[in-house]
Amino acid sequence: MDMYIVLAVTLFMMVMFVWHKVPFGVTTMTCCVVLAATGVVDLGAAFGGFANKIVVLIAPMLAISQVLTKTSLVGKISTLLDRIKGAHGLLLVxxxxxxxxxxxxFIPTTAAIAILIVFLNTLSKTGDITANRLLMPLLGVMVAWKFRTPIGLGATTFATLNAMYEGVITDSQFALTMLDPFFFAILPGICLTVYCVLCWKLMPKDGTLDQSALKKNNQADLLPENKQKIVYVVFVVVMLVMILNNWTGNLMYLAPAAGVLVLVYTGCLGVQETVKHMTADMIWMLAGVLVVADALGASGAGDLIGNGLLSVLGHIDNQFIIFLVFSVVTVLMTTFISNMATQTVLIPIAASVALAGGWDPRGxxxxxxTCNYFAIAFPSGSGEAAVTFAAGGYNPVKILKFTLPYVLVAIVSCAVSAQFMYPLY
Structure with a gap:
């Protein structure tokens, strides 16, 4: 009976993620309540996701990343763009x-796009290099590298992915390390960047970016210079502890929390804004997903799903085709539902298939x-895509000559990267 309850809860979670009528965290907390109320898991386990070391790692990192926007780092990069805005040719692109x-x-992609639109609008409206031509390719490059490098929130990518399938596959040899997402993304990242450098002219050059399509946000005042230095020092130390996790061990999970405490005690972060960022919807969602993933593994529901899909994929002898199938499914899903919802739904399923087949799940x-970020073909896939389509006034059909090849390059390059770096068997 427990298995069927878990399957029903998982289906509910998937439907609610697609519908997105309520925040993702509300959906996953509902799942936790149902699992506890029906006795599938005990009360402590139902809400134990908040004590998981992954949540302990990521929650304070959200606060640290946010406080970086109150330093002059963003302004200095903006000044650099201002200096070259009169340039022409490939250098500017x-x-x-x-x-x-x-x-x-360092910055949520939606906010980063909003900042860069201001500078794109300073470009000439008559030359080859226009704002409308560069905006969508710029988004394409940004999502190709989003959270891939082991700095900022990218340093937690491996932990987030591990959290979504460690309840299904408990063998530590199949856990991702901090550098795995970065190494995996090198090939697709380079391929997509080269494509955007060479093919931005496929975009229509007419039109002006509509800044009124962006939400108006009050820009936070910069911290005093002495406090900015504290933020930089804390950020560098936290990053070093995480990068050197082979030597620092579990300190990696404590470093962001310690960093936040330093920022609070020194007045760089207010208590209320710290609480706000550390209790963001992403944290509630992640804590709930951990519980559902564990229930999938413990109840046998994961095995049932994995064996069902394996019966279909098991007839395919070519593992590259299997990688292609998962790449295509991920890109299609993320085009119409959010990035996080896509990976939250698909990762436990992929892990279950790998477990049933005796495969290495990492690829x-x-x-x-990685593919869950490539939602540039339609505005429904992500907040940054919605802003880009709104600001550029793009018709999804008319820009398919740029977005469709981009998506194809992303699918193939990710499958090739998996084939060479993390083969199934």
């Missing part, structure tokens, strides 16, 4: 892409964790 990649490591997990 590459400069915008480079700044976009840097922004994508499948990394495909899902």
């Amino acid at each position: 590459v400069a915008f892409y480079a700044v976009g990649i840097i922004f994508a490591q 499948l997990i990394l495909i899902i964790g």
Whole structure:
């Protein structure tokens, strides 16, 4: 009976993620309540996700990343763009892409796009390089590298992915390390960046970016210079402890929390804003997903799903085709529902299939964790895509000549990366 309850709860979670009528955290907490009320898991386990070391790691990192926006770092990068805004040719295109990649490591992509639109609008409306031509390719480059490098929130990507399938596959040899998402993303990242550098002219050049399509946000005042230095020092130390996790061990999970405490005691972070960022919807969602994933593994529901899919995929002898199938499914799903919902739904399923087949799951997990960001073909896939389509006034059909090849390059390059780095068997 427990297995069927878990399957029903998982189906409910998937439907609610697609519908997105309520925040994701509300959905996963509902799942936890149902699992506890029906006796599938005990009360402590139902809400034990909040004590998971992954949540302990990620929650304070959200606060640290946010406080970086109150330093002059963003302003200095913006000044650099201002200096080259009068330039022409490939240098200007590459400069915008480079700044976009840097922004994508520290600032939510939606906010970064909003900042860069201001500078894109300073471009000439008559030459080859226009704002409308560069905006969508800029988004394409940013999502190709989003949270891939082991700095900022990218340093927690491996932990987030591990959390979504460790309840299904408990063998530690199949857990991802901090650098796995980065190494995996090198090939697709390079391929997609080169594509955007060479093919931005496929975008229509007419039109002006509509800044009124962006939500108006009050820009926070910068911290005093002495406090900015404290933020930089805390950020660097936290990153070093995480990067050197082979030597620092469990301190990796405590470092962000310790960093936040230093920022609070020194007045760099207010208590209320700290609580706000550390209790964001992402944290509630992640804590709930951990419980559902554990229930999938413990109840046998994961095995049932895995064996069912394996009966279909098991007839395919070519593992590259299997990688392609998961790449295509991930990109299709993320085009119409959110990035996080896509990977939250697909990762436990992929892990169950890998467990049933005796496969190494890491290639499948990394495909899902990477392809779920490639939602640039329609505005429904992510907040940054919605802002980009709104600001550019793009018709999804008319820009397919750019977005469709982009998606194809993403699918194939991710499958190739998995084939060479993390083969199934």
